[in-house]
Structure formats: C-alpha cells, structure tokens
Amino acid sequence: MIDDALRRFGEAAADVVTTSYGIPPPPVLFAAPRRPEFGDFATTLAFSLAKDARRPPAEVAAAIVAQLTRDHRSLHELFSDITAVGGFINLRVAPRVWHASLAHILHEGEHFGESPRKGIRVSLEFGSANPTGPLVVVQGRSMSIGATLANALRFCGYDVFVEWIINDAGGQLDALGRSIYARYRQLADPSYPFPDDGYPGDYLIDLAREVRERDGDRWMEAAESAWLPQFAKFGRDALVADQQRTALRFGVAYDRWQSEAELHATGAVGEGVERLRQLGLTYEADDALFFRATQFGDDKDRVLLRRDGRPTYFCMDVAYHYQKLKVNDRVVDILGPDHHGYIERLKGLAAALGYPGRLEIAIAQQVALMRGDQQVALSKRAGEIVTLDEILDEVGVDAARFFFIMPAVESPLVFDLGLAVEKANENPVYYVQYGHARIASVLRRASADDVGSASGASLEPLTAATELALMRRLSEFPAVVAGVANDLAPHRLARYARDVASDFHQFYTECKILTDDVPVRRARLALSLATKSVLARTLGLIGVTAPESM
RNA sequence: GCGGUCGUAGCUCAAUUGGAUAGAGCCGUAGCCUUCGAAGCUAUUGGUUGGGGGUUCGAGUCCCUCCGACCGCGCCA
Numbered sequence: 001m002i003d004d005a006l007r008r009f010g011e012a013a014a015d016v017v018t019t020s021y022g023i024p025p026p027p028v029l030f031a032a033p034r035r036p037e038f039g040d041f042a043t044t045l046a047f048s049l050a051k052d053a054r055r056p057p058a059e060v061a062a063a064i065v066a067q068l069t070r071d072h073r074s075l076h077e078l079f080s081d082i083t084a085v086g087g088f089i090n091l092r093v094a095p096r097v098w099h100a101s102l103a104h105i106l107h108e109g110e111h112f113g114e115s116p117r118k119g120i121r122v123s124l125e126f127g128s129a130n131p132t133g134p135l136v137v138v139q140g141r142s143m144s145i146g147a148t149l150a151n152a153l154r155f156c157g158y159d160v161f162v163e164w165i166i167n168d169a170g171g172q173l174d175a176l177g178r179s180i181y182a183r184y185r186q187l188a189d190p191s192y193p194f195p196d197d198g199y200p201g202d203y204l205i206d207l208a209r210e211v212r213e214r215d216g217d218r219w220m221e222a223a224e225s226a227w228l229p230q231f232a233k234f235g236r237d238a239l240v241a242d243q244q245r246t247a248l249r250f251g252v253a254y255d256r257w258q259s260e261a262e263l264h265a266t267g268a269v270g271e272g273v274e275r276l277r278q279l280g281l282t283y284e285a286d287d288a289l290f291f292r293a294t295q296f297g298d299d300k301d302r303v304l305l306r307r308d309g310r311p312t313y314f315c316m317d318v319a320y321h322y323q324k325l326k327v328n329d330r331v332v333d334i335l336g337p338d339h340h341g342y343i344e345r346l347k348g349l350a351a352a353l354g355y356p357g358r359l360e361i362a363i364a365q366q367v368a369l370m371r372g373d374q375q376v377a378l379s380k381r382a383g384e385i386v387t388l389d390e391i392l393d394e395v396g397v398d399a400a401r402f403f404f405i406m407p408a409v410e411s412p413l414v415f416d417l418g419l420a421v422e423k424a425n426e427n428p429v430y431y432v433q434y435g436h437a438r439i440a441s442v443l444r445r446a447s448a449d450d451v452g453s454a455s456g457a458s459l460e461p462l463t464a465a466t467e468l469a470l471m472r473r474l475s476e477f478p479a480v481v482a483g484v485a486n487d488l489a490p491h492r493l494a495r496y497a498r499d500v501a502s503d504f505h506q507f508y509t510e511c512k513i514l515t516d517d518v519p520v521r522r523a524r525l526a527l528s529l530a531t532k533s534v535l536a537r538t539l540g541l542i543g544v545t546a547p548e549s550m
Numbered sequence: 551g552c553g554g555u556c557g558u559a560g561c562u563c564a565a566u567u568g569g570a571u572a573g574a575g576c577c578g579u580a581g582c583c584u585u586c587g588a589a590g591c592u593a594u595u596g597g598u599u600g601g602g603g604g605u606u607c608g609a610g611u612c613c614c615u616c617c618g619a620c621c622g623c624g625c626c627a
Contacts, residue, residue, distance in 0.1 A: 034584055044569060050607070057607065086552070087607080088570065128627070171626055260627090288625055299553070301621085306625040340554050341622035363555075366620080407563060410555070412620080414562065419576090427574070427589090434589045442586050483566075494554045495564070498575080509591045510584095550589080 001101050002475050005078040005093065006030050006041065008054040009348075012072040013045060013089075016064050021053050032476075039081060039090040040472060046087050056086030063088060098457040103460035105474055105530045106455040110537060113478035115157035122158045123324045124150050124265035124363075127247065128165045131239045132176045132199050135388040137367045138336055141413060144365055144404035144543065146334050147252040148490040150327070151541040156485040161258040161328070164247075165320065168236050169264055170313065175199065176239075177232030177460060181210035185229070201385060207238055247391055251397060251543045257267065263319050268394040270313050272319030273304055281352050296348030299434045318349060325355040332488065333359070334409075337366045362409050362488050370416040395420040402429035405490040429499055432539065433547055434503030439532040440548040442513050443525070452524055466507040473503045474534050481541070490542070496539045504531050 010028035017025035026048045030041040046061035053060055061084035068075060068082060075082065081092035082111045105112045111224035126146030127139050146162070153160045179198035183205045186192045194200075211219070211234060219227045240257070247254065265271050273289070274280050281292045282304065289305035291314075304315040331350070334340065343361050350359035369386060376386060393402055399420045406428070407413050420427055443451055461472065480496045483489060513524040536546035 031569085033570070034565080037568075038570070042570085047569075048606070086570070090570095167627060174625055286625080290625095303625045308625085310625085312625065316627090335623065337555085339622085343554080367553075411563075412556080416562085419562095430589060431575090436588080438587055438590080445586055479566090487567085491564085492566090495574080502574090505590055506592095508586080512586065514586045549587090 001104055002093065002097060003368075005097050006091075008078065009091065010043075011433075012068055012075060013043070013064060015519050016071065016266060017045075017049065017069045020063065020067060023049075023052050025049075029353055033088075033090065034110060035379070038085065038088070039092040041091045041093070042088050042089070042092075044150060045089060046084070048086075058084070061085075061087050061089050064190050095463055095468060095474070096294075098468055098475070099324045101475040102459055102462070102471050102527060102530055105534070106526060110533055111256050112534065113481050113537070114155055114484075117159070118157040120158050120209070120330065121161065121328045122330040122332065123161045123163065123328040124153070124427065125163050125165060125324075126333070127464055128167070129243065130167045130172055130235045131243065132172060133201050133239060133385070134203060135243050137369060137391060137415070138364070140250065140388040140391065140400060141367050142334050142336065143247065143250055143252045144401050145362070147407055147492050148405050148493065148542050149334075149425040149485065149488055151494070151543070152485040152490070155541060156482055158485070161255050162253070163258050164254050166240055166257055166259045166261075167313075168240075169260040169316065172315045173232045173236055174228060176204075176235045177228045177230075180204050180211070180231045180235045181219070181227055184430050187212055187221070188217075189220075200510065204235070207235055210238075225252045246387075246392075249392060249397070250388065251401065257417075258320070260316055261318075263316055264311070268323060269316055269319040271371070272322045273311070273315060275322060276304070276318065279352065291349070291352070293345055293348050294459050296344075296351045298344045302345060307449065314345065315366070318386045321346065321349060321359065322353055324410070325350055325353055325358055329358070331359045333361045334364055335361060337363055338535065339363065360488065365407075365412040367413045367415050370414055371418045372416070384428070391417065395414065396546045399427060399429050399431070402432075402494060405542060408495045409488065427546060428494070428521050431496045431500045432535065433550060434542070435504050436532060436539070436546045437550045438508065439535070439549060442508075443532070446514055446521075446525055450522055451529070454522050454525035454529055458519060458521050459526060461517075461520045461523040461529060464507075464511055466503070467524075467527060468511045469526055470500075470503040470507045470531060472501055474530055477534050484541075493538055495540050497542070500531065500538065502536050504528075504535075 010030075012476060013028050014025035017023065026045065028043055028045050030043050033039060033042045036503070046057045046064060050057040055063075058165070065082055065084040076094075078094055078097055079091045080094040081089050096169075108114075124146055127135075127143040129299050144165075150160050150162050168292050175195065175197045176199060177295050178195045179200075182192060182194045182198060185196070187208060211231070219230070244257065274281070280293070283290055283292065283301075287307045288303050290301045291304050293300060293302045303312050304318065305311055321331070333346065340363050345360055346361060347359055350356065388400075394417055395403075401418060403415055404413065462468070480492055484492050507527070511524060513521065513528060515521050515524070539546045
C-alpha cells in the first residue's frame with residue numbers, strides 16, 4: 001500500500017545517499033505538499049543533507065532523483081512522477097497503488113485504520129464539575145473533546161480508562177446544603193434569608209420542593225448540625241445523578257465516577273501525603289505541611305495539610321494523580337480554562353512522584369455562546385446559566401458534539417446557536433451527514449447484484465482526477481486518527497470528515513456512479529462503499545450519527 | 551506587578567510541529583438541475599499572519615521587545 005511504497009522509496013533514497021555521498025543517510029520523512037501540483041508526497045531529505053554534502057539543497061535533490069531514476073527503475077511502478085523542485089523531492093503515486101489501497105480499505109471494512117491492542121494504558125479525565133448545579137457549556141466542550149479522544153485512542157489500540165472526579169468534599173457542599181435549606185424555608189416564608197455564598201440557580205428550588213414533599217415541615221425547627229449533612233448529601237446525590245443523565249444523553253460513557261470524599265474516606269489521601277513525606281519532599285512551616293513544588297518548576301511551594309490539619313484540594317489531587325500515575329502509561333487531564341495556573345503544580349507533582357512526562361494536561365478553552373450577533377450572557381453569580389441540556393434541546397447532540405471539537409483544544413470557541421439550527425446549509429455537520437446520506441441513497445438505487453460484487457470488482461477504471469483524489473483522501477484515515485490520538489487533537493477529525501465529504505461531492509458531480517458501463521459502475525460503487533464506511537467511522541469517533549437519509 | 555494562553559481573509563477556524571506561492575468554510579459576486587439527493591458543484595473577490603527586531607538555506611511556527619484580549623496568582627474547591 002502507500003506506506004509500503006513510501007518505505008521502498010525511502011530505502012532506495014538512503015541507498016543512493018550512501019553510495020553518492022558516503023555519509024549515513026538521515027531518516028527519510030514524507031509530508032503531503034500543500035499544493036497539488038507538487039504531487040502526493042514530498043521529502044525534505046536534500047535540505048538535511050545539504051550541510052554535510054557541502055552542496056546546495058537543490059543540487060543534492062536533483063542528483064538524488066537522477067540517480068534514483070537510473071538505478072531504481074522499478075520505483076516507477078509505484079510512482080508515476082519523481083521530480084526535484086528546488087531542494088524538495090516530489091512524488092506522485094501511481095494509480096495502481098491507489099487501487100491497491102482502496103482494495104485494502106474494502107477488505108478491512110469498518111476495521112480499516114484500527115490498530116491491534118498495544119498494551120498501553122491511558123487514563124483520561126474530563127468534564128468534571130462541582131456537584132452543585134447542572135452541567136454547562138464548558139463541560140460540554142470538555143466532554144466532546146475527551147470522549148472523541150477516548151474513541152480515537154481505543155481505535156488506535158490503547159487501553160483507555162475514562163473517569164470523572166466528583167468534587168464532593170470541602171466547604172462548597174455545605175454551601176449547597178445551606179442553599180437548598182434556605183429554598184426549603186422560603187417555600188413557607190419568602191423572607192427567609194438566602195446565604196451570601198449560596199448557589200442562586202432556580203434548580204435548587206425544585207430540590208427544596210422534593211424535600212418538602214418527602215419530609216414536610218420536619219426540618220423547620222431542627223438544628224443546623226442536624227439538617228446540614230442531610231441537605232448537602234441530598235443535593236449532592238441529586239445533582240450528580242442529573243449530571244450523569246446529561247452525560248449519558250450526550251453520548252459520553254465513563255468507566256468511573258470517582259468521589260473525592262471517598263478518596264478521603266478510604267485513606268487514599270493520607271497515603272499520597274505519606275508518599276511525598278517518604279520522598280523527603282515535604283516540610284512543616286507555620287504548623288502546616290508543604291510540598292516542595294518549587295523544586296519541580298512551580299513558582300510556590302504548596303500546602304498539603306492546613307494549620308488545623310485538614311487536607312487541601314491539592315492534597316486530594318496528590319492522592320488522585322498518584323493513583324492514576326501508578327497504573328497507567330499515559331495520564332491525561334482535560335481542564336477548564338481557569339485551571340491553567342494548576343498545570344505546573346500537577347506536572348511537578350508527577351515528576352516528584354517519579355513519573356516525569358507521564359502526565360499530559362490539555363486546557364479546553366472557553367466557549368462564547370452567540371445567538372446571531374448577540375453574545376449570550378453567562379454569569380454564574382447572577383444565576384444566568386445556560387445548561388448543556390438546554391443547548392442539546394436547541395441544536396441536538398450531533399451538532400453540539402461536532403461544534404465543540406471543531407477548533408483546536410487550546411483555541412477558544414465561538415458557538416453560534418442560531419446559526420447551528422436556523423440555516424442548515426451553514427452547519428458543517430449537515431454537510432458531512434448529507435454526504436453520507438447521499439451515498440446511501442445511491443447504494444439504495446443500485447442493484448443488489450452490483451453492490452454485492454462491487455468490493456471484488458476491478459478498480460482499474462478509476463482514473464479520473466476526482467477519483468484519485470478521493471482514494472488518496474480515504475487512505476489518509478489511519479494516519480489522521482493516529483495523529484488525533486497522539487497529539488490530543490480531536491479537531492482534525494472534524495476537518496477530515498469535511499474533506500472526505502467534499503472530495504466525495506466533487507467525485508459525485510464529475511463521475512456518474514450508476515452508469516451503463518458495468519465495470520465502471522462497479523468500480524465507482526466500490527469507491528462509494530469505501531467512502532461511506534470511512535465517513536461513518538469518522539463521524540462515529542466524533543460521536544455523531546451517520547444517517548442513511550435525512 | 552508576576553505568570554499562562556492567545557492574536558492569521560469581513561466572520562469562524564486550519565496550516566502535517568521549521569518547509570515550497572499561508573489554506574478551508576461562511577458571507578459577497580457570476581454560473582451549473584429533461585440525467586444517481588442542488589443540504590451539492592464550478593469560477594471569482596478578499597492577507598504586511600497585531601507592530602518591530604533577531605536566529606538560518608527557509609519563520610504564522612523558535613528567541614527578544616512592544617501593543618491588545620482572556621485567564622490565573624488562597625492554608626477556596
């Protein structure tokens with residue numbers, strides 16, 4: 001296939017370098033040129049050689065090509081064109097190689113691009129929110145990114161473990177309990193004061209009603225020490241359940257919902273502290289226990305145990321990450337935009353625990369919600385929140401999943417809700433889905449006989465420029481997914497889906513699939529089948545449906 | 551003040567991690583349906599990659615310096 005062809009070229013080129021220049025050849029790397037007239041692949045081999053060879057790159061490239069065409073004539077079975085252009089060596093792949101590639105795709109079917117199990121364990125954590133309210137837009141983006149990465153990593157043969165951390169320890173749960181209690185009292189007496197640090201959202205009023213329906217006036221006269229734990233736990237459980245329901249609706253499956261309180265209860269937090277103490281990376285000051293974070297690049301040492309002995313949030317994270325680092329080869333955190341100050345601390349922690357470089361942190365940048373020209377106000381303090389559920393009601397799961405991963409993770413996202421629904425043709429997810437539905441429609445019109453024999457048909461008739469371009473695009477799929485998994489770059493899948501759909505539409509416009517010429521018809525049906533399969537798989541990895549009709 | 555991320559076409563974003571003349575989509579303009587789905591296709595307008603300097607065969611990408619936006623800087627979580 002393509003990789004074999006490139007490898008053979010690389011070996012031949014290395015051979016030429018060794019005999020002509022007598023120096024060890026550098027690795028021969030290939031990239032697809034931006035401009036199609038430069039061919040399908042290019043290598044910058046001559047640039048890296050120029051210095052040692054003491055000749056200008058253009059001369060080196062020309063010499064290599066001349067030598068190759070003389071001594072390695074068989075390369076022309078694989079490459080229809082090998083040219084040197086100013087230092088670059090450009091390759092055009094022969095049609096028969098594309099045909100072989102397409103045959104391979106058809107043979108692999110839905111497993112095309114999939115890698116066998118590598119035995120490498122990857123932990124992914126994303127979406128995590130405080131259990132004090134419904135999920136909002138930011139978590140939607142975080143979950144889309146995380147779930148897509150998890151899919152891609154699994155597809156590439158990694159053992160993936162996906163988890164969510166429930167921040168259910170600390171003062172905020174008390175604030176939640178007090179907020180619900182205040183709403184509960186307000187049901188009877190509207191003048192009952194609402195706490196300053198309370199959560200203002202209306203959703204707590206519903207929870208208060210539930211308590212009242214269940215328990216009546218039972219808590220009206222009770223002491224705070226009696227009602228607070230009850231209300232806090234009730235609120236926590238209800239809101240976590242609500243978040244889980246939304247995640248499920250969004251098509252995101254977690255392997256574990258890790259409770260922070262549980263980490264304390266099981267002694268895991270204590271173990272983490274003990275580990276750092278054993279390593280000699282802690283010290284006491286002002287009656288508190290500090291972690292020597294500055295030794296690992298952080299700008300401040302960090303408190304683990306407060307003056308009163310209570311562990312900090314970071315202390316919990318020590319335990320949590322220690323747990324993850326111990327059993328995984330790669331640990332990935334996808335954090336919100338307000339957590340970038342946390343990166344050095346966590347990376348320093350990983351290094352301190354003996355796992356430098358094992359922890360990767362991606363910051364999912366913020367989402368600005370737009371309706372036309374109007375930015376939707378999002379103020380948690382004022383209680384103006386737009387929940388993820390509301391967004392899903394408005395634009396649907398498919399559009400949301402696709403939009404959230406469109407920009408690179410570290411780029412901010414402008415999400416125009418009005419645009420996503422009002423005008424379908426401006427919505428890129430529809431463009432891609434339409435491509436899939438269009439193929440399905442053609443396949444429905446074709447005879448069962450034609451479709452059945454298509455995958456075994458001769459592919460020789462596929463010679464048009466749009467046919468070659470589409471075959472080339474499909475062959476990129478394994479490399480695209482591998483790049484997504486390796487570089488944590490889910491947005492490339494969205495772009496790739498768009499490119500596949502676009503190449504198909506061009507092919508469709510130029511080449512009639514259901515033509516009277518039987519060999520041509522079957523070859524084009526084969527290409528359509530492969531495109532449908534790759535498109536469906538790409539959309540599936542993103543978490544978007546591939547409709548048969550729309 | 552210190553630190554982080556970012557700044558690319560009117561708008562939303564890419565750019566294979568230092569490669570060729572910086573690319574797509576949307577918007578605009580002009581075309582293409584007696585033929586497999588026109589939610590499509592073709593052509594075309596649009597750029598000093600925030601400004602300036604540096605590193606080298608070669609810079610949107612790396613270094614320095616300004617300008618601007620967002621965010622972080624707690625013994626909160």
